[in-house]
Amino acid sequence: MSETQRVSVVIEVNGRSIAARVEPRLLLVDFLRDQAGIKSTRIGCEEGACGACTVELNGRTVKSCLVLAVGADGGHVATVEAVSRGRALSAVQEAFIGCNAMQCGYCTAGMVMSAEAFLKQRGGGEFSDEDIRHALSGNLCRCTGYLNIVQAVKVAAGRAQPYARAETPLRDGERWTGQPLARREDRRLVTGRGRYCDNYGDSHSLHAVAVRAERAHARIKHIDTARAKDMPGVHLVMTGAEAQAHWHPIVATIDMVSLNLPHRYAMAVDKVIFYGEPLALVVADNPYQAEDAARAVVVEYEDLPVNVDAVAAAAVGADSAALIYPDWHSNLQIEHAFSHGDVDGAFAAADLIVDEHIVSHRYGAQPMETRVVLANFDPGDESLVVRSSTQIPHQTRMYLARIFDLPETRIQVLADDVGGAFGAKLSVDCELLPVLASIVLGRPVKWFESRSEWMHAGPAARDYHTRSRAAFTRDGTLLAMETDILADMGVDGAERAAGLGMPLNGGNYAPGPYVLDTYRTRVRCVVTNKAPYSAYRGYGKDLANMLMERLLDQAAERLEIDPLDIRRRNLLHRYPHQVVTGPIIEQGSVRESLEKLAEVMDVPALRAEQARALAQGRHLGICMVPYIEPSGFAFPGSAFQNYESVAMRIQSDGSVRVMTGMQNIGQGIETSYAQVVADALGAPLADVTIAWGDTTSTPWGSGTFSSRGAMFAVGAIGDAADKLRARMLTGAANLLGVERAGIVIDNGMFRHAASGKSMSFAELAYACYVQPGSDVVLAGADAPLLEAIGTYRHPQVNWTPDAHGRIQVYAGHANGAEGALVEVDVETGRVDVLKVWMVADHGVVLNPLVLAGQIKGGVVQQLGGTLYEVYDYDEHGKPRASTLKEYGMPTVWAAPEIEIHHLTTPATSTKVGSKGGGEDGCIATSTVLMGAVEDALRPLGVKVMSSPLSPARVRAMIEAARDGASA
Amino acid sequence: MRPAAFTYTRPATLADALRAMAGGAVPLAGGQSLLPAMRLRSATPQALVDLAGVAELSDAITCNDDILTIGARVTHNALLEHASLANEWPWLRAAAHALGDVQVRNLGTVLGNVCWADPRANMAVALLACDALVTAVAPSHGDGVDRIALSDFFTGFRSHALNGRLATSIEIKRRVGARGVYLEFSRQRQDLALVNVCVVRAAQYARVAVGGIDPMPVRLPEVEAAIVDGDSGDVVHALHENLVRGRHAPPQDHHGTDEYKLGLAVTLIKRALALGEVPA
Structure with missing residues (x-):
């Protein structure tokens, strides 16, 4: 092999000249990250779609992943690090903070660069929202739904007001809880200082790349690694068969009786079962060399029949070669059935039966940061430190201990800032590869999943095929319902991915917030030769909502009842309301939310506009549905438990440190939990710090999923604060020499009104830690220290079945209603979402700014899934999309106007009165878009029972209706 | 990767x-x-x-008496910022504006977009409707410059007629009174178009270029002739005669059937004609 060419380059980065000899193929983004130490330029894709690596090169913004370092030789690069000076942020950065224009922050530095360039180019001149969108269309954000970013650009130009309240002192009677405070994490994120996994590692770190299957279902006949092993920089090439000596199969995320588990290793051993499944591992000095070597591994396959279609896969015989797991004797991972009441009798007596095949296609979470791991096994003391982009650091440590036979005490899992997750980082599979490599080599090994790997073999979701029926009387009363759900798990929805609960939720929650006692459901989870099936925001509540609401709209049309009236007739009246399948909706405002929605949408005005538009040949449509948001999933046979804890410590200067096993994945826990702590303790907000993401320093926690934090973390904070307040009051009474009962805690002070005496948290804490010491200060207290563990379990979770076999796996239920106005271009099939309205009830809201951001982001995410995003496969099981563009990630152009209203029904399960939130937008958005498109096309007789609502499919629906009408 | x-x-x-x-x-x-x-x-x-360092390759747009020349190193954003071009060839501006995003347009070149020869390349379609020429030099030619009409330039999916020559500029002959419209249909704005069209008209002159319905951008001569004849019924007839399966072979992807894409082309051309600032 010829000598590798090296080229000398000198690039000025933020005013500093960096000289290096580089390979011609080195991308500027890698030069910046590895040679210039700039970590703000992040990698989220391979085709220059995401813009997270945007920098200024010679005065113009470019994507540094689409520039060669040699091409930038002699040039000047400015990154977000050059935007702020010392502590002083730019107007754009301040506006981003003030508008909550970021959540996970992974895209933020690039977004700021684009916003800065836009405003500089405009030079104070006029611009429109459309101009802003043009300027930001090269930067993808998966969290915010873009609207707050557009607002931030206007704020930076002095044309609009920020949304956030500054951390100014509270007025009398105010509490921190409920204040729309700017997020504390945002200063770090907006300056490019986010601490994502890929920041870490050094020049000694090696890089792992998976060799992946290029067949969807095939026996591995032979793997030739000889050439790869000889390539430059290669330290290790190991096949799945060789790896068996070093690890155990993946530990199941969900395990329960009646569930089939694959018991697969993280690398295929003798056959591959999906395109992109890892079958060997290559470790080299840098990712370029590792990829070269991975491509040099030669695999011989013997093809097996491929299961691409879930319906066909469900019918595969017990001895067929198409069985993915022959020991299962079928392709069914689980079949669940439930029936209550005389379903057949009710259908027989009905005035109207609606009967539809309702189908939701395959799409998924797609966070801007893919999965990234840095594993460091120290052979000296046989300890393992793993940094991972995960939602569940504690479970990850437990899984690692079992898979690698290591004592859990020798493993530390760190997960600092995580660049989005949405349920897709709730299990481990490929994350095990760099850990294996590090243990084998005794060196730090990094693995950074490429976007195309995620596209081909990463977590996917939805993909429901259903037949759903409902029986009604003539006046629209719902008599009975039946749902038959078949969901495509890909190769697995329970072991290496946690999506299997989604269709089960769909079946369990389809009766939703309606009065319905007669119901039958069957849920079949079928494996196919596709990528694993993962949890994804909405988690089947989307399906439940879709099944009921689409049937109700059909019934309303056929019975000629107003769609709102048919819901008014059937919605629950009283709380608590037990759903026929078991869940208990403890309290809420389902009816009120729907009425409020109809009011704020001004339905009569919209109907008039719709009629006017139709007269001009334009097709507008609206739809309104209620929704419930079950939250705080706690499932038997899983590490998702009805439990959370925090450790709370008053430090010697009186400041408060709260350590939690909840994981920050962009939802603002540093801020909203601090607000709760400040109120619960009476501590100054500025003195409260939330720490997370380290299994060594935080108590065991289940992590972040299922919108649980506002109940579980908040509940645990309340418990810890109660313990510490009691202890501190005892201490203050001892030190002040007054009766404890007369002491009031106020903003970090203990005040005794009768004596006029007072002291600060800092004085008490120092006295306790040092002089005169805790023996004196805390005499009479329950424990001699200013640190407490607080725990929480939700009273409503119940795993003991009743006579009908019903349990309660969800803690609480938020609720709301969603509506949409769309326009359909009947010639092209394009759907434009003109506006979305949300009415949401989460009880007492911790931070309205954070919640609104979650709602907007969720709406745009599910809108993207419904209209644009598709995972699909050819007949050989090969994925068709490799890039974000092909997949259809929503850009800034996708974001409609979103108007949000809140109702407040305080939860009784937490002292604060808060319920889970964050999935709202991913529950009813598909339903309302399908309903609104159907409403727009009603004059053409189109029924919309499936997604995606891509232009081609919508156009096909119109043509089918036309052909049907003329037939 | x-x-x-x-x-x-x-x-x-x-x-x-x-x-x-x-x-x-x-x-x-x-x-x-x-x-x-x-x-x-x-x-x-x-x-x-x-x-990037080749001195002879220009980063300028020059307008001589009747020839507009776009140098090899002219980026899309440079084209967008060129005032007189925007006035005289607004459809070129529209095509460039709908291409990629700010960052891509800051580096991507007009000629590069043409030479990539994707059937949906915005500039390729828009320039094809302008009777543009690509100038090219060959290693063996000494100082000789070849001029290749865009209608002969594209030879298949992402392939062109350069055959080892280097494209050095684009030339467009100025046509008095020409008016044009560029329209594209993509899933989201600024995505790679599924189908894009550019219609340019002048006295006794019409050009209809379409991307996304064949392996390369194509013109529709029968439709052009019908437009010149001036009967809108004939134009519609020509569209429906021409844009049918069998006569075209759109690139295969999961964004729509052949019939769907051909239907989009019909719709876009109709809209371009209705929207075009053409004297009645």
């Missing part, structure tokens, strides 16, 4: 660039299409010749 290894030169002269190309090097201009393909390793050139 990252690109496979290649050797790299950045010559200062056209002669050196041509020499490198003769040795098999692939020319690199803005790189906004080539680098993504290299990152995915669907393109694995053994050698690149970076044109």
Whole structure:
């Protein structure tokens, strides 16, 4: 092999000249990250779609992943690090903070660069929202739904007001809880200082790349690694068969009786079962060399029949070669059935039966940061430190201990800032590869999943095929319902991915917030030769909502009842309301939310506009549905438990440190939990710090999923604060020499009104830690220290079945209603979402700014899934999309106007009165878009029972209706 | 993923660039299409010749008496910022504005977009409707310059007629009274179009270029003739006669059937004609 060419380059980065000899193929983004130490330029894709690596090169913004370092030789690069000076942020950065224009922050530095360039180019001149969108269309954000970013650009130009309240002192009677405070994490994120996994590692770190299957279902006949092993920089090439000596199969995320588990290793051993499944591992000095070597591994396959279609896969015989797991004797991972009441009798007596095949296609979470791991096994003391982009650091440590036979005490899992997750980082599979490599080599090994790997073999979701029926009387009363759900798990929805609960939720929650006692459901989870099936925001509540609401709209049309009236007739009246399948909706405002929605949408005005538009040949449509948001999933046979804890410590200067096993994945826990702590303790907000993401320093926690934090973390904070307040009051009474009962805690002070005496948290804490010491200060207290563990379990979770076999796996239920106005271009099939309205009830809201951001982001995410995003496969099981563009990630152009209203029904399960939130937008958005498109096309007789609502499919629906009408 | 290894030169002269190309090097201009393909390793050139330093390749747009010349290193954003071009050829501006995003347009070149020869390339379609020429030089030609009409330039899916020559500029003949419209249909704005059209009209003159319905951008001569004849019924008839399966072979993807894409082309051309600032 010829000598590798090296080229000398000198690039000025933020005013500093960096000289290096580089390979011609080195991308500027890698030069910046590895040679210039700039970590703000992040990698989220391979085709220059995401813009997270945007920098200024010679005065113009470019994507540094689409520039060669040699091409930038002699040039000047400015990154977000050059935007702020010392502590002083730019107007754009301040506006981003003030508008909550970021959540996970992974895209933020690039977004700021684009916003800065836009405003500089405009030079104070006029611009429109459309101009802003043009300027930001090269930067993808998966969290915010873009609207707050557009607002931030206007704020930076002095044309609009920020949304956030500054951390100014509270007025009398105010509490921190409920204040729309700017997020504390945002200063770090907006300056490019986010601490994502890929920041870490050094020049000694090696890089792992998976060799992946290029067949969807095939026996591995032979793997030739000889050439790869000889390539430059290669330290290790190991096949799945060789790896068996070093690890155990993946530990199941969900395990329960009646569930089939694959018991697969993280690398295929003798056959591959999906395109992109890892079958060997290559470790080299840098990712370029590792990829070269991975491509040099030669695999011989013997093809097996491929299961691409879930319906066909469900019918595969017990001895067929198409069985993915022959020991299962079928392709069914689980079949669940439930029936209550005389379903057949009710259908027989009905005035109207609606009967539809309702189908939701395959799409998924797609966070801007893919999965990234840095594993460091120290052979000296046989300890393992793993940094991972995960939602569940504690479970990850437990899984690692079992898979690698290591004592859990020798493993530390760190997960600092995580660049989005949405349920897709709730299990481990490929994350095990760099850990294996590090243990084998005794060196730090990094693995950074490429976007195309995620596209081909990463977590996917939805993909429901259903037949759903409902029986009604003539006046629209719902008599009975039946749902038959078949969901495509890909190769697995329970072991290496946690999506299997989604269709089960769909079946369990389809009766939703309606009065319905007669119901039958069957849920079949079928494996196919596709990528694993993962949890994804909405988690089947989307399906439940879709099944009921689409049937109700059909019934309303056929019975000629107003769609709102048919819901008014059937919605629950009283709380608590037990759903026929078991869940208990403890309290809420389902009816009120729907009425409020109809009011704020001004339905009569919209109907008039719709009629006017139709007269001009334009097709507008609206739809309104209620929704419930079950939250705080706690499932038997899983590490998702009805439990959370925090450790709370008053430090010697009186400041408060709260350590939690909840994981920050962009939802603002540093801020909203601090607000709760400040109120619960009476501590100054500025003195409260939330720490997370380290299994060594935080108590065991289940992590972040299922919108649980506002109940579980908040509940645990309340418990810890109660313990510490009691202890501190005892201490203050001892030190002040007054009766404890007369002491009031106020903003970090203990005040005794009768004596006029007072002291600060800092004085008490120092006295306790040092002089005169805790023996004196805390005499009479329950424990001699200013640190407490607080725990929480939700009273409503119940795993003991009743006579009908019903349990309660969800803690609480938020609720709301969603509506949409769309326009359909009947010639092209394009759907434009003109506006979305949300009415949401989460009880007492911790931070309205954070919640609104979650709602907007969720709406745009599910809108993207419904209209644009598709995972699909050819007949050989090969994925068709490799890039974000092909997949259809929503850009800034996708974001409609979103108007949000809140109702407040305080939860009784937490002292604060808060319920889970964050999935709202991913529950009813598909339903309302399908309903609104159907409403727009009603004059053409189109029924919309499936997604995606891509232009081609919508156009096909119109043509089918036309052909049907003329037939 | 990252690109496979290649050797790299950045010559200062056209002669050196041509020499490198003769040795098999692939020319690199803005790189906004080539680098993504290299990152995915669907393109694995053994050698690149970076044109950024070639003095003879212009980064200017020049308007002589009746010829507009777009230099090889003119980026999309440079084209957008060129005032008189925007006034006189607004459809070129529209095509460039709908292309990629700010960052891509800051580096990507107009000529590079044409030479990438994707059937849906915005500039390729818009320039095809302008009877544009590509100027090219060959290693063996000395100082000779070839002029290739865009209608002869595209030879298949992402392939062109350069055959080892280096494209050096685009020339458009100014046509008095010409008016044109560029329209595209993409899933989201600024995505790669599913179908894009450019219609240019002048006295006794019409050009209809369409991308996304064949392996390369194509013109529709029968439709052009019908437009020149001036009967809108004939135009519609010609559209429906022409844009049918069998006569066209759209690139295969999961965004729509052949019939759907051909239907889009009909719709877009109708809209372009209705919207075009054409004297009745």
